[in-house]
Structures are given as C-alpha cells and as structure tokens.
Amino acid sequence: MGIKLDNIFDAFSKNFIFRNKNILQSNYTPETILHRDEQIKQVASILRPALRLEKPSNLFLYGLTGTGKTLVVQYVRNQLLERAEKQKLNLKIEYINCKLKKVGDTEYRILAELLRKFGEDIPFTGLPTGQLYQKFTELIENKTQLFIIILDEIDQAVRRIGDGFLYTLTRINSELKNSQISLIGISNDTKFIDQLDPRIKSSLSEEELIFPPYNALQLKDVLASRSKTAFKEGVIGEGVINKCAAYAALSHGDARRALDLLRVSGELAERRGAKEVTEKDLDEAKEKIEKDRILDLIKTQPKQFHFVLYSILLLEENKKNKIFTGDIYRTYEKLCKNMVIECLTQRRVGDIIAEFDMVGIVNAKVISKGRGGRTREIKLAIPETLIPKVKEILEQSLNI
DNA sequence: CGAGATTCATGTGAAGTATACCTTTAGGCTTAA
DNA sequence: AAGCCTAAAGGTATACTTCACATGAATCTCGTA
Known part of the structure; x- marks a missing residue:
C-alpha cells in the first residue's frame, strides 16, 4: 500500500526541476553572500561594540531594491546573535519590515510589533500609544541590556506617519538606565534621508552605508551559485542564467527580482512537465511576475x-x-x-x-x-x- | 504690447466626526466556607 | 467574603468629511509706448 502511494505521489509531483526551491525565495539567507564582503565587514565593525554590550552607532543603510541590504543585515544579525548566545550576552536584535501593512505602517503598529517580539500580547487598537512606549521602555530595562532595532523600508513608514516616531525612539535612550537601544534604518529611497528633520537625520545616520547595485557579472555569480543548489543538475543552462542576470541588471541590478524571475521560470517549466528551464520560460516568467503583482495589488x-x-x-x-x-x-x-x-x-x-x-x-x-x-x-x-x-x-x- | 491682476478646478492641510475596538472599573450575582 | 461576569465609561486608530486656504499658468485688464 505504502509503495503504491509513493508511486502516485512521485508521478504526481514530477519533480524534475527543483532540488530546493526555498533557496530562490527572497527571504532566504544563504550561508555565503557573494559580492557584499565590503558591506558585511562594515556593518559588522559598526555593530561590533554590541558584543561588549556597548551601544553601537545608529546605522543607516540605503541602496536600491535588491542590492542586498536586508540580506547583509540579517546575516550580520545572525552572526552577532550566535556570538552573543555563546557569551551569554543579553543582546536582542529585532527586524521589522515597515512596509508590511499589518506590521508597520503606523507608529502604534510598529511599537506593538516590537512588543510582540518580547512575547507581549498587544491588541490591534485601543491602547494609548504612550502606554505602549512606557511598556516598551520597561521591558527593555528589565529584559535586555542592548536592543538593536532594524527598521526595513523605513521610508515607507515615515512617508505615511511622519518622522516623529523616530525621534521618540532615539530619545528613549535618555530614559533608560541599564540598557540602550540602537537603530538600524534601511531605505531604498536615497533622497529619503534628506527629507528628515535635521535632528533625526543626524542621530539616525551616525553611520551611513550605501549599497551599490550589483552589476551583470555579479548577478550572474549570485544566480549561478544559488541555482546550483536550488535546481537539479542540468536543469538550467548558462544561457538562461545569463539572460536572467542581464534582465535584472537592466532594472538597476535588482538581485531579488532576478531570483524571483529564476524561481518563477522554474515553476513554469515544472508545470509544463519539462525537464529543463528554457529562455522562453524566462520571458513568460517576466510577464507573469508583473501580472501577478498588479492583480494582487488590485485584489487587496x-x-x-x-x-x-x-x-x-x-x-x-x-x-x-x-x-x-x-x-x-x-x-x-x-x-x-x-x-x-x-x-x-x-x-x-x-x-x-x-x-x-x-x-x-x-x-x-x-x-x-x-x-x-x-x-x-x-x-x-x-x-x-x-x-x-x-x-x-x-x-x-x-x-x- | 507687456506687466500684473484675475480666475478656474483642484491640490492640500488641519480639524472634526463616526465607527470599531480596546482596557479599566464598578456593581451585581454566584459560590464556597 | 472572595471570585467571576457584565455593562458602562473612557481611550485610541482609522477612514472619512468639512472647512479653508494655496496653486500656477491661461486669460484678462489696463497703462504705456
């Protein structure tokens, strides 16, 4: 009986294409990051004081979408937390994406989300914002010594709700006695930083880092290395990868887009029942991604x-x-x-x-x-x- | 003929309103001793 | 008397409305050459 079912599933899934599709998902953090050594080093050295529980400078990262900002930050975060764990340091680093509607497009929601990371149960609405701040400072004071907050797509949040909350966040430090918080802002709008209140600007970007776009060659490396493990052997030709890299290089070196493209191409080929991904799949994928994005947007x-x-x-x-x-x-x-x-x-x-x-x-x-x-x-x-x-x-x- | 005033149809900002939730609190009811 | 439930009171966020003022170039007005 078991054998029979296995056969059915095998035949059904017809998995000629992928070995591990997750690797192409945009939230996947690979073990090695290509062509971002410089940035990793810099971020790491800026955050290094955290390992002595000293407050690192606030950091501001910017660069176009898909230039590896989030990736680098997550990578360094993981490494830091690992070290902190070994040394039994009371360090907490949390990541918040301000773009997601449910999570962070109002001051209240951002704060509520941060509190949830501490395991607090916070309702969507109802509490005074001030009370959240109070709870927040209390929690930090009691539970941790150093708290690093990563605010991704921070420009989205500021555009919606203004820069007041950043000011409040930076000000919290002066109320804390035992602990401190650092902010890491990530934005893909390079002009964004200039629109901020000068006081916030100077305090948020004590350190600044610019992420340049990947060029076509680097993209090719990234794609090749990921597809090696994501796809089965011989499924994807060099031509497809090159073309994919070329597409992405055109759209300001957006690696995330390139990976999406590759993944969707693979899915299309899989659905076709094919045993390899062709350039035609790639072209179709390109269209499909754009289509889906728009339709999804409209539906919601x-x-x-x-x-x-x-x-x-x-x-x-x-x-x-x-x-x-x-x-x-x-x-x-x-x-x-x-x-x-x-x-x-x-x-x-x-x-x-x-x-x-x-x-x-x-x-x-x-x-x-x-x-x-x-x-x-x-x-x-x-x-x-x-x-x-x-x-x-x-x-x-x-x-x- | 040209500089300034005028005008139009909305942009835009601030303040107010309605609704949907949320917590807190007080009072009433139940329950166990 | 302690514990639990419920309803009222007092908050907040959000989506929307109301009111009022700002805009910027085509067009008008009027003084002047």
Whole structure:
C-alpha cells in the first residue's frame, strides 16, 4: 500500500526541476553572500561594540531594491546573535519590515510589533500609544541590556506617519538606565534621508552605508551559485542564467527580482512537465511576475478603491481626451448612484487617486491648465493585456 | 504690447466626526466556607 | 467574603468629511509706448 502511494505521489509531483526551491525565495539567507564582503565587514565593525554590550552607532543603510541590504543585515544579525548566545550576552536584535501593512505602517503598529517580539500580547487598537512606549521602555530595562532595532523600508513608514516616531525612539535612550537601544534604518529611497528633520537625520545616520547595485557579472555569480543548489543538475543552462542576470541588471541590478524571475521560470517549466528551464520560460516568467503583482495589488484594495478604479477604467475605455480628477469623480458619482452606494467626497477620491499613484496602478501628475484650473492628469499604468482581467475582478467585487 | 491682476478646478492641510475596538472599573450575582 | 461576569465609561486608530486656504499658468485688464 505504502509503495503504491509513493508511486502516485512521485508521478504526481514530477519533480524534475527543483532540488530546493526555498533557496530562490527572497527571504532566504544563504550561508555565503557573494559580492557584499565590503558591506558585511562594515556593518559588522559598526555593530561590533554590541558584543561588549556597548551601544553601537545608529546605522543607516540605503541602496536600491535588491542590492542586498536586508540580506547583509540579517546575516550580520545572525552572526552577532550566535556570538552573543555563546557569551551569554543579553543582546536582542529585532527586524521589522515597515512596509508590511499589518506590521508597520503606523507608529502604534510598529511599537506593538516590537512588543510582540518580547512575547507581549498587544491588541490591534485601543491602547494609548504612550502606554505602549512606557511598556516598551520597561521591558527593555528589565529584559535586555542592548536592543538593536532594524527598521526595513523605513521610508515607507515615515512617508505615511511622519518622522516623529523616530525621534521618540532615539530619545528613549535618555530614559533608560541599564540598557540602550540602537537603530538600524534601511531605505531604498536615497533622497529619503534628506527629507528628515535635521535632528533625526543626524542621530539616525551616525553611520551611513550605501549599497551599490550589483552589476551583470555579479548577478550572474549570485544566480549561478544559488541555482546550483536550488535546481537539479542540468536543469538550467548558462544561457538562461545569463539572460536572467542581464534582465535584472537592466532594472538597476535588482538581485531579488532576478531570483524571483529564476524561481518563477522554474515553476513554469515544472508545470509544463519539462525537464529543463528554457529562455522562453524566462520571458513568460517576466510577464507573469508583473501580472501577478498588479492583480494582487488590485485584489487587496478596499471596496471604495475598486469603485474609483472602475471609474478610471470606464473613462480610459472611451477616452477622447486626457483624464482629470473631476472627470473621475463625476463618473464615480454616477456609478455610486446607480449602485445605490454611499458616495465619498471629492476630497477623499483625490486622496485615493494619489494612493493609486503611489502604488503604481496609475500615473498621476499635478498640472495646471491655466485658467482651466489645477488638477491631476491621470493615466492608467496597467498593461493593455491585463485590463480585461482587472475589469473582471472589479466587476466581480462590485457586483456589476 | 507687456506687466500684473484675475480666475478656474483642484491640490492640500488641519480639524472634526463616526465607527470599531480596546482596557479599566464598578456593581451585581454566584459560590464556597 | 472572595471570585467571576457584565455593562458602562473612557481611550485610541482609522477612514472619512468639512472647512479653508494655496496653486500656477491661461486669460484678462489696463497703462504705456
């Protein structure tokens, strides 16, 4: 019986392609990191005082997406924690990604998440923020001597909620007696640091590190080394890897993207039942990733956002001239009336459009039409081929 | 003809409102001794 | 009397509204050459 089932599963999974797919997942931390030795050394030496439980300088890392910032930090974090464990040091290093909506896009949520890392049970809402700070300082004071907080995609958080919380965090040190905290900020927006309050800026970036993009050769190395263990032997040709590296090098040396590309290519080949990954898989993967990203983004938007987007879609369909905020609002209004649904104000719809712009569903530019007033000129940023699909999703969600 | 004033349709910021949750607290009920 | 439950009171975050002011170039106005 057992044997039979095994056969069935084997035949079913037809795993010709992957040996260990996790290795291509973007949150995977490999044992050796290629072409980032310099950065690792620097981060490590900046954080070194932590091993004597002295407060390391606050550190600020920036570089474009997929240049290995998170990877390097995680790597150093693991090493430090290992050492700390051996030496029985009371050191705590926590990583928070401010971009994830559930975790860190408000001051409250970031703080709550930090507290959860201490094993506290914090409700989503309800507590005074000040109380969280109090609890936070108490916990640090009691439980640890040195606390390093890694705030990834910190620019996202600051854009949403302002830089006040960073100030508060840096200020906490002066209230602590036995322990201290250090901050590590990670951002892929290089201009971000200049927009901060000067006081925060100087305190947050006591040390700064810039991550340059990988070039095509380095990308190739990274891809090759990972695919060696991720794929089965002979599944992936050098040509595919080269092409993948070339793609990624074009998009500012984004290694994460390259790895995603490789993984999805593999998945496509697997689904095909093929025994090797071809360049055609790669091309398809490229399209699929972009598609999935957009569709996912749209699906997770709230209902009112769907209405607004649908209005934009309608306008785009029979557009004669350029689309402005007012046009969208008027179609949106009609739509709401038809559907007997509560209608938001133009003020709010304007903000929603701005948010669409932020996530890249739409390109909006504030222009002045002279005496015709000031408005946004809006263009849909969804590829032509996806529009029917998007429309379908929206119609389904809105019961049209 | 050209400099300044005017104007339009929204952008944008601040402050207020409604709703959904959350904790704390006081009172009432149950229960065990 | 102690323990437990519940409802009310007092907070907060979030999504949205209201109000008010800011914008920036096409257009108008008017003084001047």
